[in-house]
Amino acid sequence: MLHSYLFPISYAFMSFPFAALLFTLPFLIVQYRKYGYVNKVRALVLYLFLLYLLNALFLVILPLPSSRHNPALASGAMQLVPLNFINDILKETSVIGSDPSTYLHLLKERAFLQVVFNILLTVPFGMILRYYFRTGWVRSILFSFLLSLFFEVTQLTGIYGLYDHAYRVFDVDDLMMNTLGGICGFLAAEWLSGLLPRIEKLDEQVDLSAKRVTYTRRAIAFMIDSFIWPILMGILFLLHVPAAFWVATGMYFILLPWWTGGVTPGKWMVRIRLTKAGERITLAALVKRYGLLYWIFFGLNRLLAGSLDNVPDIARLLLGIVAFVMNAWFFIHVVIHVFKKDPTLFYENMSRTRHVILWHAKSEQQEKEPV
Incomplete structure (x- = not known):
């Protein structure tokens, strides 16, 4: 029986890196938006929670039927008699009530272990609900029940129509034991809270202005902006605006931040803004900063990516060499600064601009609920 549990757990751990990769971007955006930074304890708890949910899901749905056209369950797809597990235990047990030495046999019996498993399955869920999300009794019971209901419905529907029939029984006892496990986890969270940092106090000593x-x-921020500003460039192309690339980058990365005080949609999303020597960003500083980056550096790459049919071969060769040297130098420049943890690149030094965290005292005083 142990092997039947280790099999889905191994698959959950193998799937975790891919799930974590998908989870990371929204996780970072939410953390930057809500708290202004990423706290290591908060990140650890949420990634462990993700790993737990994967394990719980795989334990419930694996192993899968060998074919999508699986036969219907002979005993029926639903068991709606509460506490029916007691009859199963009494029917299968080798325990003799008058002989205490046989009580340990329960630890080897399928019906009993199934009940224990269904309770333990949701204990971590109840613990995290109370410790991290700080839910009360009612919500913890409700969420534990809803998680169990999701598991049971997933099985009953053959993973929502993926299989022709249910491949496991919808069991009301499972709902009850899973919900009980959530309650046990809720109670155990009081002990857990004494061992770990208090979630509500993680941000008390944090100075965002110093980060x-x-x-x-x-x-x-750049990734988000890279989804938006090409739309502007496409519109300019459709309108036959000359030098649409340079006009679009100028409007989006220079005029927009000048008007908003150093913020683009991408920077706003992760709560950062541009300043010049700690003051409001100026148009001249933005022209120097992004003129160097977009109009000259990226602009030359843009030219080479376009049509150069009317340019002599020797000129194209020279432009290619110049672009290669620039790209190689820029790549090395960025890598060196990343490893040195120096946030100022060449165009930032020349323009005397830098990013700061966009945060307000009003936001810091708001009650923070973990996300």
């Missing part, structure tokens, strides 16, 4: 803006945060 540097990481390259990860800047990369997320």
Whole structure:
């Protein structure tokens, strides 16, 4: 029976890196938006919670039927008699009530172990609900029940129509034991809270103004902006605006931040903004900063990516060499600064601009509920 549990757990651990990869971007955006930074304890708890949910799901749905056209369950797809597990235990047990030495046999019997498993399955869920999400009794019981109901419905529907028939029984006893496990976890969370940092106090000593803006945060902002500004460039192309690339980058990365005080949609999403020597960003500083980056550096790459049919071969060769040297130098420049944890690149030094965390005292005073 142990092997039947180890099999889905091994699959959950193998799937975790892929699930974590999908989870990371929204996790970082929410953390930057809500708290202004990423706390290691908060990150650890949430990734462990993700790992737990994967294990719980795989334990419930694996192993899968060998074919999508699986036969219907001979005993029926639903067991709606409460506490029916007691009859199963009495029917299968070798325990003799008058002989205490036989009581340990329960630890080897399928019906009993199944009940224990269904309770233990949701204990971590109840613990995290209370410790991290700080839910009360009613919500913890409700969420534990809903999680169990999700598991049972998933099985009953053959993973929502993926299989022709249910391949496991919808059991009301499972609902009851899973909910009980959530309650046990809720009670155990009081002990857990004494061993770990209090979630509600994680941000008390944090000075956001002293924190540097990481390259990860800047990369997320740039990624978001890279989905938006090409739309503007496409519109300019449709309108036959000359030099649409340079006009679009100028409007989006220079005029927009000048008007908003150093913020683009991507920077707003992760709560950062541009300043010049700690003051409001100026148009001249933005022209120097992004003119160097987009109009010259990226602009040359843009030219080479376009049509150069009318350019002599020797000129194209020289432009290619110049672009290769620039790209190689820029790549090395960024890598060196990343490893040195120095957030200022060449165009930032020349323009005397830098990123700071966009945060307000009003936001810091708001009650924070973990996400």
